[in-house]
Amino acid sequence: MPKTAHINARVEKDLKTKAEKVLRHVGVKTSDAITMFLRQVVLRRGLPFDVRVPNAETRRAIAELENPAKLKSYKTTKDLFDDVLGKDLKRKA
Numbered sequence: 001m002p003k004t005a006h007i008n009a010r011v012e013k014d015l016k017t018k019a020e021k022v023l024r025h026v027g028v029k030t031s032d033a034i035t036m037f038l039r040q041v042v043l044r045r046g047l048p049f050d051v052r053v054p055n056a057e058t059r060r061a062i063a064e065l066e067n068p069a070k071l072k073s074y075k076t077t078k079d080l081f082d083d084v085l086g087k088d089l090k091r092k093a
Contacts, residue, residue: 007034016030019033
């Protein structure tokens with residue numbers, strides 16, 4: 001089917017640039033990505049992803065990620081697992 005309709009949308013320049021970089025990496029043109037999105041909207045009769053207000057736990061996680069100075073770092077995955085699971089494993093032992 002010939003493409004004859006036009007869509008004009010204003011987006012943040014930085015968002016457009018970053019999205020185009022990702023799309024270029026996977027070999028998809030921006031206009032093709034928009035077409036795929038619109039086809040999914042039609043097929044699903046709605047947005048092709050969940051849109052909801054994040055709960056308190058998710059908001060805390062987002063805030064943590066936006067402030068990397070407060071994030072913990074680990075030298076090894078073992079250190080990470082010991083920190084995350086260690087307390088529970090010690091209780092069970």
